[in-house]
Amino acid sequence: MSAVLLETRDLDKRYGGLHVTRGVSLKLHAGDRLALIGPNGAGKTTLVNQLSGTVAPSAGSVWLNGEDVTRRSQAQRVRAGLARTFQITTLAPHLPVQRQVELALFEREGLTKSFWRSIDAYPALATEARALLRDLGLGEHAGWPTERLAYGEQRLVEMALALALRPKVLLLDEPMAGVPQGEGARLLAALDALPKDLAVLIIEHDMDLVFRFARRIVVLAEGAVIADGTPEAIRNDARVRAAYLGH
Amino acid sequence: MNTSADSQAPRVAPAWRAPLIAFALGLAAWWLLPEQLGLLTRITITALFVLSLDLVVGVAGLATLGHAALFGAGAYAAGIFALRVHGDPLLGLAVGVGAGALLALVSGAFLLRYHGFTFLMLTVAVAQIAAGLAQKARDWTGGDDGLSGFTVEPLFGRFAFDLEGRTAALYALAVLALGYYAARRIVDSPFGLAVRGIHENRARMAALGTPVRARLLAMYGFAGALAGAAGALSAQTNAIVALDSLSFALSAEALVMLILGGAGRLHGALVGAVVFTLLHHTAASINPYHWLFVIGAALMAVVLVPPARAWGWLRGRLGAKA
Numbered sequence: 001m002s003a004v005l006l007e008t009r010d011l012d013k014r015y016g017g018l019h020v021t022r023g024v025s026l027k028l029h030a031g032d033r034l035a036l037i038g039p040n041g042a043g044k045t046t047l048v049n050q051l052s053g054t055v056a057p058s059a060g061s062v063w064l065n066g067e068d069v070t071r072r073s074q075a076q077r078v079r080a081g082l083a084r085t086f087q088i089t090t091l092a093p094h095l096p097v098q099r100q101v102e103l104a105l106f107e108r109e110g111l112t113k114s115f116w117r118s119i120d121a122y123p124a125l126a127t128e129a130r131a132l133l134r135d136l137g138l139g140e141h142a143g144w145p146t147e148r149l150a151y152g153e154q155r156l157v158e159m160a161l162a163l164a165l166r167p168k169v170l171l172l173d174e175p176m177a178g179v180p181q182g183e184g185a186r187l188l189a190a191l192d193a194l195p196k197d198l199a200v201l202i203i204e205h206d207m208d209l210v211f212r213f214a215r216r217i218v219v220l221a222e223g224a225v226i227a228d229g230t231p232e233a234i235r236n237d238a239r240v241r242a243a244y245l246g247h
Numbered sequence: 248m249n250t251s252a253d254s255q256a257p258r259v260a261p262a263w264r265a266p267l268i269a270f271a272l273g274l275a276a277w278w279l280l281p282e283q284l285g286l287l288t289r290i291t292i293t294a295l296f297v298l299s300l301d302l303v304v305g306v307a308g309l310a311t312l313g314h315a316a317l318f319g320a321g322a323y324a325a326g327i328f329a330l331r332v333h334g335d336p337l338l339g340l341a342v343g344v345g346a347g348a349l350l351a352l353v354s355g356a357f358l359l360r361y362h363g364f365t366f367l368m369l370t371v372a373v374a375q376i377a378a379g380l381a382q383k384a385r386d387w388t389g390g391d392d393g394l395s396g397f398t399v400e401p402l403f404g405r406f407a408f409d410l411e412g413r414t415a416a417l418y419a420l421a422v423l424a425l426g427y428y429a430a431r432r433i434v435d436s437p438f439g440l441a442v443r444g445i446h447e448n449r450a451r452m453a454a455l456g457t458p459v460r461a462r463l464l465a466m467y468g469f470a471g472a473l474a475g476a477a478g479a480l481s482a483q484t485n486a487i488v489a490l491d492s493l494s495f496a497l498s499a500e501a502l503v504m505l506i507l508g509g510a511g512r513l514h515g516a517l518v519g520a521v522v523f524t525l526l527h528h529t530a531a532s533i534n535p536y537h538w539l540f541v542i543g544a545a546l547m548a549v550v551l552v553p554p555a556r557a558w559g560w561l562r563g564r565l566g567a568k569a
Contacts, residue, residue, distance in 0.1 A: 052454065054450075054454075075458050092451065098257055102437075112437050113437075115432075161455065
């Protein structure tokens with residue numbers, strides 16, 4: 001089996017008396033397609049926030065590429081190869097779509113310290129940004145302000161930003177949330193086209209997508225892992241059916 | 248492959264274009280209005296100050312009411328330098344730039360830990376502390392009497408600061424054009440784009456790996472340098488630095504000018520400074536006690552009637568007449 005890229009060890013998060021994640025231990029390998037499912041309030045987003053570094057765990061540790069990154073900032077984790085998207089689309093609404101992607105590219109290349117050269121003086125990165133957008137079917141909208149895009153297209157831009165960072169591990173927090181039926185196909189295609197060696201952890205409520213995309217599923221309930229296995233095993237797990245699927 | 252995407256790709260205008268236009272317009276005013284050179288110098292210095300504020304408010308999205316602290320730091324530093332060290336204007340300007348940037352970096356390292364109203368209130372506090380210090384340090388600043396008694400040597404050793412203000416106006420115009428050019432380059436750089444990204448969405452930029460506070464601090468430092476330059480110019484061209492160069496009123500007026508001209512685009516800072524100063528000058532000459540009513544009305548008009556709507560209305564009227 002390939003090397004472990006992302007690992008959590010007994011990850012705990014408490015907010016006062018509220019125990020949001022309880023001793024969560026996970027391993028993610030290169031090429032993994034892991035879905036994290038669970039009812040609302042199960043602690044899925046809090047877990048992703050602890051992985052990406054926006055929420056500090058109360059106990060336990062996060063490991064990236066064999067290094068303990070529990071105390072590292074979000075920026076340091078991004079540089080170590082961890083990228084994420086958000087449950088609610090968070091983009092800069094007035095910036096042109098291509099500029100958003102270029103921002104991610106500038107950040108990846110360590111260029112956002114550069115304060116004198118024009119943003120148009122990096123043709124290779126502009127070409128890369130346009131290629132990324134074309135691959136996601138957004139090429140024609142490169143010059144548009146992001147707020148003019150349809151919601152589903154904005155979710156694609158979210159993914160373009162994450163991919164522009166060339167991550168080793170990608171955390172997708174409900175990529176289909178709020179996407180109208182008609183716009184879902186392009187997102188599904190984009191998910192299918194993710195690089196094969198990328199380790200992907202996806203949180204999603206759309207069970208059709210989860211069972212289609214994931215090769216492994218972890219079920220979270222009340223902050224704890226109650227099941228971890230292949231989609232087939234999870235589908236037939238009595239605890240999961242009782243706690244989550246409801247049949 | 249030339250696709251429609253290529254034709255739609257965003258491009259930025261050359262950084263020299265707008266500063267050159269501003270300089271040319273200023274030069275025309277210098278040439279055509281020899282009686283108004285004092286006013287032209289005041290407008291130019293104010294424009295540089297508001298430009299600096301636009302980097303903080305319009306570009307970085309940090310609402311401040313203490314920007315005068317950076318202007319005053321530059322003014323006092325340049326004045327004290329001229330009085331105690333050397334009267335060369337360019338050296339004095341460099342000292343003013345350094346003082347503004349230094350105060351911005353030192354205060355920003357503390358201020359930028361906070362957001363929103365807390366940040367806003369703390370900027371006021373920093374400016375008040377600076378004003379309090381300037382008032383107490385009479386030996387250095389002249390206290391309530393202001394700092395005076397310094398002379399500024401001829402520019403490049405040749406062009407004396409004459410009574411008509413010809414040298415002062417040209418000098419200020421040149422510094423404004425250079426400052427504007429630098430600001431344009433900074434805003435249109437990857438660094439500037441990252442700061443604009445932070446303004447629009449701080450959480451997203453952090454998720455891209457941007458060290459948000461470090462980038463904001465650097466922008467605050469640049470803005471401090473420009474504000475310090477404006478302060479130094481004010482000291483050198485007026486030969487006095489008064490306590491009101493650190494006042495809340497100056498910070499607030501600059502913000503009003505920025506809103507008048509439109510924040511975040513740099514040229515709006517210049518337009519706002521010109522409109523405000525001319526309105527002030529004209530209204531105050533008609534009625535020295537009630538000129539603020541005119542400014543208030545203009546501000547309400549700009550805030551309540553967005554420029555896009557005003558343009559639409561104007562075009563509709565013109566179209567109807569045609």
